[in-house]
Amino acid sequence: MKSKTPTGLKAIRVVSISITLILILVLGTVLYSAYQDWNAVKSELSGPSPQATEKAVMQGTSEIVSINITVPNRGLYTLNVTVSCAQQSNVVCSAAQVNVPAGEQGILRFRMTVVDIAQFASSSNHRIDGTVAVQMVPFASLGIGVDLGGFVHQGGP
16 A cells, blocks of 8 residues: 655655755856856957056156956846955055946946055065955855056156
């Protein structure tokens, strides 16, 4: 004689299969979106037109560096990109952030000031510690440490 599967077990089985399918679908869309965003950034940076523009202006003993970066988003989720630098005695900067909806592009405007360019140029350390954080809202985020000292012209443009 066969025993009957209880109704509660059938319901749990249906729920677990549904959750598994939803997780596979979400993971697939996140991976697809990350792949599309990576390819968009890679093609933009390797193309003939630069996607990051830099301008350095001397004001007295200070150098003001402005960096504008075009951020494409060919993925399915909103991208949140933030650039910031660590506080240093000779460098003043604030975090710059841009939210780019899916299928659009945005411009990230970052500005930093090297207060005494002569001191910066004469020091043995021309490093300005910065961070670039990219978040695929609401699923994943990535933070990368960068050196922003390469954008300073050490004595003017």
